[in-house]
Amino acid sequence: MKDVSTLTIIGGVNKEGIPENIKSIEFNKGEIIGIVGPTGSGKSTLIDDIEQLARGDTASRRHILINGEVPDVAIRVDPRLKLVAQLSQKMHFLADMTVEDFLSMHARSRGKNPKLVHRVLELANTLTGEPIALHQQLTALSGGQSRSLMTADIAIISDSPIVLIDEIENAGIRKQEALELLACEGKIVIVVTHDPVLALMATRRIVMKNGGMIDVITTTLHEQQLCYKIAEVDNWLLSLREIIRRGDLVEGTV
Ligand SMILES: Nc1ncnc2c1ncn2[C@@H]1O[C@H](COP(=O)(O)OP(=O)(O)OP(=O)(O)O)[C@@H](O)[C@H]1O
Numbered sequence: 108m109k110d111v112s113t114l115t116i117i118g119g120v121n122k123e124g125i126p127e128n129i130k131s132i133e134f135n136k137g138e139i140i141g142i143v144g145p146t147g148s149g150k151s152t153l154i155d156d157i158e159q160l161a162r163g164d165t166a167s168r169r170h171i172l173i174n175g176e177v178p179d180v181a182i183r184v185d186p187r188l189k190l191v192a193q194l195s196q197k198m199h200f201l202a203d204m205t206v207e208d209f210l211s212m213h214a215r216s217r218g219k220n221p222k223l224v225h226r227v228l229e230l231a232n233t234l235t236g237e238p239i240a241l242h243q244q245l246t247a248l249s250g251g252q253s254r255s256l257m258t259a260d261i262a263i264i265s266d267s268p269i270v271l272i273d274e275i276e277n278a279g280i281r282k283q284e285a286l287e288l289l290a291c292e293g294k295i296v297i298v299v300t301h302d303p304v305l306a307l308m309a310t311r312r313i314v315m316k317n318g319g320m321i322d323v324i325t326t327t328l329h330e331q332q333l334c335y336k337i338a339e340v341d342n343w344l345l346s347l348r349e350i351i352r353r354g355d356l357v358e359g360t361v
């Protein structure tokens with residue numbers, strides 16, 4: 108039951124118990140969906156509802172359907188059947204082990220070839236400016252390095268068809284590449300973001316207010332064109348940031 112072609116959110120109530128404007132919304136395989144809204148508006152709560160495959164049993168009383176049906180109880184409790192992988196706002200590695208041990212353990216537990224660890228590392232290192240080595244301890248990785256490693260791990264080892272990302276923009280990783288990477292292979296990617304590039308890479312974005320889904324905006328053609336321009340500016344800023352980080356002078360490079 109790893110094949111997910113649609114994910115549906117059936118609306119519940121906002122923080123005041125008033126029914127949400129959006130009664131139902133369906134996402135398709137291969138789609139990137141944005142979630143936007145001010146702080147405290149319920150973005151992480153919506154992500155959590157999807158993660159838990161809510162069935163009217165959370166504060167929002169939303170329901171999540173997979174392929175149009177209420178998912179089987181086994182899917183909620185058995186980690187091997189997990190449909191959802193999450194890259195969360197706060198990420199801490201509890202395990203005190205090396206990058207290599209962690210990745211090969213994960214590959215084995217998923218029935219994958221442990222040799223994949225090299226591909227994961229290679230991919231992770233395309234996303235972070237500070238290369239990760241296999242012998243490094245997980246606990247010694249920087250925030251950007253651990254995000255990059257988890258992104259590559261989700262893309263290559265976990266084959267979860269649904270990926271949830273809560274605010275990747277401040278993580279110090281090449282976020283556009285990370286999002287493109289996760290969106291390929293027919294996954295449904297749902298990303299909480301206020302970053303204009305990431306928000307416009309999404310086909311649609313859900314607008315949150317006061318704990319409820321109040322609107323869904325379809326990215327316009329003009330917005331898609333703007334996205335390329337904004338990405339250019341963004342990449343330029345990223346290169347300036349790297350120059351500053353290296354301790355070099357910005358003058359003469361622009
Ligand atoms: N539909 C809802 N019903 C009841 N409580 C809700 C609902 N949505 C959100 N909340 C509560 O509101 C608070 C803020 O929500 P949440 O953390 O999801 O906001 P956020 O948009 O992710 O904020 P931030 O941008 O700061 O991360 C939480 O305590 C959450 O439990």
Ligand SMILES: [Mg+2]
Nearest residue numbers: 150151152196
């Ligand atoms: Mg949040």
